Amino acid sequence: MVKHSQLFIDSLIHPKKLAGYRMLPIGKTIQYVFILITLVMIFSFTQFVMGMSTTDTNTYNIEGLTQYVEDIQWLLYPFALLILLMTTTALIFLQISVYAFIGVGILKLIKRRGEYRHVWRSSALAITWATLLSILFSFIPIHDVLETVIGIVITIILLFIASTKYPKMPKK
Known part of the structure; x- marks a missing residue:
């Protein structure tokens, strides 16, 4: 069985091996996705906590609200973590589904066999x-749109490389 580290x-x-992993059990793939989600969550939650602890109360001049947030901080963190988990999970699974739809189009374009579940x-x-x-x-100070475009381009390139290793369509 393939390990998550592999x-x-x-x-x-090894983007060409992505096509070979299309036959993995879906549970193994979902476990891998949740490992990625965990990485993103740990990083995002750490940023959230660091942002909360470095808030300067003199900047906003609303000391009552700041004191209230400090008093309920122990309650705020679990809810923030739960909301972060739900939104990150939904967004990453949505991204994967959209890329899979694009991947099916790539397969048809280059005349390869594959189903949505494989892609x-x-x-x-x-x-x-x-x-x-x-x-x-x-x-790195980079614009969010540029960050998104770079991520999309890299993912589609990797999908295209993987698609070239899918089986060819039978000749008619």
């Missing part, structure tokens, strides 16, 4: 670079 390495440096698995692995770059770009 999936991670192959999704980063979905390949897409789930192909978003690894975009996910890691989104974390990296938070440290």
Whole structure:
């Protein structure tokens, strides 16, 4: 059985192997996606906590509200974590589904055989670079639109490379 670490390495440096992983059990693929979601959540939640702790009360001149937030901070963190989990999970699964739809179009365009479920698995692995770059770009002053475009282009290129390794359509 393939380990998650092997999936991670192959999704980063062996895009041709993404096509081979189309036959993985869906549970293994979803586990991998949740590992990516966990990475994003840890990073985002850390940023949230650091942002809350470095808030300057003199800047806003609303000390009553600031004191209230400090008093309920213990309650705020679990709710923030839950909301972060739900939104991150929904967004990443939506991204994978959209990329899989694009991947099916690529398969038809280059006359390869494959079903949506196979391309979905390949897409789930192909978003690894975009996910890691989104974390990296938070440290670099880059425009959000450019960050998104770079992630989309890289993911579609990886899907195209993987699609070339899918079986060819039978000749008529």
